[in-house]
Amino acid sequence: KVHPDDVTKILNCGLGHDLMPEIDLFYFSPRKVEESECICYCLMMFDDLGMVQQWQLKKDTLARFLLFVKKGYRDAPYHNWYHAFSVFHFSYLVIKNLRLVEKGYISSLEALALMVSCLCHDLDHRGTTNSFQMQSGTELASLYSSEGSVMERHHLAQALCILNTDGCNIFDGLTSEQYSRCLDLIRDLILATDLAHHIRLVQDQEKMATEGFDFSNNQHKQLLLFLLMTCSDLSDQTKDWKLSRTTADLVYQEFFSQGDLEKAMGNAPLEMMDREKARIPDLQIQFLSHIVCPVFKILAQLFPEADCLLQSTLKNRHCWEQASAFFARRWESGHSSLDILR
Ligand SMILES: Cc1nc2ccc(C(=O)N[C@]34C[C@H]5C[C@H](C[C@H](C5)C3)C4)cc2n2c(-c3ccccc3Cl)nnc12
Ligand SMILES: [Mg+2]
Numbered sequence: 001k002v003h004p005d006d007v008t009k010i011l012n013c014g015l016g017h018d019l020m021p022e023i024d025l026f027y028f029s030p031r032k033v034e035e036s037e038c039i040c041y042c043l044m045m046f047d048d049l050g051m052v053q054q055w056q057l058k059k060d061t062l063a064r065f066l067l068f069v070k071k072g073y074r075d076a077p078y079h080n081w082y083h084a085f086s087v088f089h090f091s092y093l094v095i096k097n098l099r100l101v102e103k104g105y106i107s108s109l110e111a112l113a114l115m116v117s118c119l120c121h122d123l124d125h126r127g128t129t130n131s132f133q134m135q136s137g138t139e140l141a142s143l144y145s146s147e148g149s150v151m152e153r154h155h156l157a158q159a160l161c162i163l164n165t166d167g168c169n170i171f172d173g174l175t176s177e178q179y180s181r182c183l184d185l186i187r188d189l190i191l192a193t194d195l196a197h198h199i200r201l202v203q204d205q206e207k208m209a210t211e212g213f214d215f216s217n218n219q220h221k222q223l224l225l226f227l228l229m230t231c232s233d234l235s236d237q238t239k240d241w242k243l244s245r246t247t248a249d250l251v252y253q254e255f256f257s258q259g260d261l262e263k264a265m266g267n268a269p270l271e272m273m274d275r276e277k278a279r280i281p282d283l284q285i286q287f288l289s290h291i292v293c294p295v296f297k298i299l300a301q302l303f304p305e306a307d308c309l310l311q312s313t314l315k316n317r318h319c320w321e322q323a324s325a326f327f328a329r330r331w332e333s334g335h336s337s338l339d340i341l342r
C-alpha cells in the first residue's frame with residue numbers, strides 16, 4: 001500500500017526549517033498546503049519540538065507511518081486527511097506557543113501521544129455519526145456499540161493497526177513502560193474526541209479553570225489533555241470567518257448526506273441532518289455557544305495568551321448571528337440557500 005519510493009521522496013523533500021516561521025503563526029491554514037508536502041510538514045513539526053531526537057524516532061519509520069495514516073483517511077467532505085493534518089498542526093501550535101512541556105503542564109511523552117492521537121483521531125471516518133452507526137446497525141456498531149463511541153473505537157483500532165504494520169512502529173525507541181503508557185494515552189485521547197464524552201467532562205474542566213490548574217493533581221492533567229484534544233478537533237472555528245464558514249459547509253455536506261440516507265432507510269433524521277429543515281446559521285450559533293466558545297474560554301482562562309483563539313470563536317459566532325438575521329428576512333420571503341455567503 002505504501003511504496004518504498006514514496007518514503008524516500010518524503011525524506012528528501014528538502015523543506016528547510018526556513019519555512020518554520022510560516023507554520024508557527026495561528027493563521028497558517030493547513031488546507032492550503034499541497035497533499036505531498038503535508039507529510040514533510042508533519043516530520044518538521046515533530047522535529048521542531050525535539051521529539052525525533054528525544055524519542056529516537058527513525059525518520060524513515062516516521063515517514064512510512066505518516067504515509068499509512070494519510071492513506072487511512074477516506075475522501076469524506078470534512079472528515080478527511082486535511083482535517084487530521086490541521087488538527088495535528090493545531091496541537092503542535094499549542095504545545096509550542098503555550099510552552100506546555102517546559103512549564104510542566106504535560107510531559108514530553110504526553111505531548112508525543114497528543115500529536116500522534118490528533119493525526120489518527122478520525123482514521124477511516126465514513127462521514128456519518130455514532131448514532132447513525134447504531135440506528136442503521138453497521139458492522140462498526142456490531143463491533144463497538146456495547147461500549148459507545150463507536151467511531152472513535154474504530155479510529156483507535158485503525159491507529160493501532162498501523163502502528164503494528166511492518167516498519168511503521170514509530171515508538172520502537174521507547175522503553176516497554178513508556179510504550180504501554182503512550183498507547184494508554186492514545187486510547188484515552190482518541191476516545192475523548194467523542195463530543196458526547198466531552199460534554200460529560202466540561203463542567204469539571206470549567207471547575208479546574210476557575211480553581212486554577214493544580215500541577216500535583218493528576219485529574220487536572222488528564223482533563224487538560226482532553227481539553228487540548230477537543231480544542232484541536234474544533235480548531236477550524238478559531239480561524240478566520242471564511243475558513244470557519246467553509247468548514248461548516250463541509251460538515252453539513254456530511255450531515256445532510258447522512259440525513260438523505262436516513263430518510264431512504266425510513267428513519268427520520270435529526271433536524272441538523274435534514275437539508276429541508278436545517279437552518280445552518282442558527283445551528284452554528286448553537287454549536288459555537290454550547291460547545292466551541294466554552295471550550296476556548298476554559299483554554300483562555302488557563303492560558304491568557306490563548307485569548308486570541310476565544311476572540312476568534314466569538315467573532316465567528318457574531319458573523320453567524322448577522323447571517324441568521326439576514327436569512328430570517330429571506331426565509332420569511334421563501335429563499336433558503338446560503339449562496340449569499342459565498
Ligand atoms: C462546524 C461544526 N459543526 C458541528 C455541529 C454539530 C456537531 C455535533 O456533533 N453536535 C452534537 C450535538 C449533541 C451533543 C453532541 C453529540 C450529538 C448530540 C451531536 C454533539 C459537530 C460539529 N462540528 C464538528 C465535529 C466535532 C467533533 C466530532 C464531530 C464533528 Cl462533526 N467539527 N466542526 C463542526
Ligand atoms: Mg471524530
Ligand SMILES: [Zn+2]
Nearest residue numbers: 083121122233
Ligand atoms: Zn475530528
